[in-house]
Amino acid sequence: MTQSIRVAVSTVILTLRRTESGSAVLTLPLVLRTREPFAGQWALPGGWLTDTESPVDAAARTLAETTGLAPSYLEQLYAFGAVDRSPTRVVSIVYWALLRQDDVDAQSAAHRASGRAPENVRWFDVGELPQLAFDHSHIIDYALWRLRNKVGYSRVAHGFLPAEFTLADLREAYEAILGRSLDPANFRRQVDASGSLIPTDRFRTGNPRPARLYRYNTDVALADTGPLRPEETSIR
């Protein structure tokens, strides 16, 4: 059985950026392609799967090579294999992760300090994406849909926020994800009902009044991968 199909990997890395006006927006890193096809267009970080590595290892390697990012986990998002998604036949196994902005800053700074900082990586707000190579715009749409629909409070808190955070912090993260405002009282009720957050006895002093700090419930699995093996996930 002879195939003319190659296997690639890509990663969708999402973080929350604090804008100058104080609001939070979802951003992700893209890489400017220097080769055909789609030379001069932006694409998700990624590359070819090699014969000797698992897909998730290839995703972690190509992400690090292009952006310097090294997330503590990557979750498989989907395998995209439509016949016409690339000029040649390519199946792309796509992974994703949510990262904290301070982790991104630290990893990016270390990457620059090492002298390997690529000039062709740039972070884009998801509402202001450039034209993308291949079907990567579609892949990002799917990742954002998964984020909006299937990721619970605990994972968003763990992925995007520091170890302790206020409910207003978490609500702002959700507002950035959903692209709309949420009622604070309803949001509080839903979070309480989810059991995914644990109140601490500490408060952040501030305006208009002190706000209780929460932490995520580590009993709730973050990336719920069940019996998948370590070499099939990046929870290493």
Place this chain on the structure above:
Amino acid sequence: MTQSIRVAVSTVILTLRRTESGSAVLTLPLVLRTREPFAGQWALPGGWLTDTESPVDAAARTLAETTGLAPSYLEQLYAFGAVDRSPTRVVSIVYWALLRQDDVDAQSAAHRASGRAPENVRWFDVGELPQLAFDHSHIIDYALWRLRNKVGYSRVAHGFLPAEFTLADLREAYEAILGRSLDPANFRRQVDASGSLIPTDRFRTGNPRPARLYRYNTDVALADTGPLRPEETSIR
């Protein structure tokens, strides 16, 4: 970039079989391999992805060729790509579906009547699986975990049960999935809270008393594929 990686597809088809004692058990079809590697062992239905078809089309084609089954949808389960999962390097994109036993019976009978009935297909209860080729035992474990953890009442009802069913029917299906008994009153409360079922004004007469018939709520998406394109799912 030269790769020595081939892409295969497999399908996990689950149905509920009513045993002679009246209980329900999960079963799935396996195919006896006639060629190396793993000749003489059982494997999931599947085959190679060809250059001109999408992965889900290949999964539907190979499933029909081996078993005669033609589910109305297939959902992507996971892409398995560990380096050592096959003697040669193979990435398998696995799809799955829940089927009603009466649909399975009708499709299997039509397949037999067409003279193409394969002698090397057999249905196995998931608690009594034979030794399996490749990592297919692991793949089935993962499918069962997903079924137990992530599939709601509406989808189980739609996948396994006729258009109208009692809460006892649905509870029995869940008991088969979970492998344990459920408290009827608690189960009823959870189903009510899910909003995924709609009570009809019809009853099934019987012992000890008439039982209300329910139907699944078609407003609740069955396979929640979001912005995935038709050629990426089998919702055709």
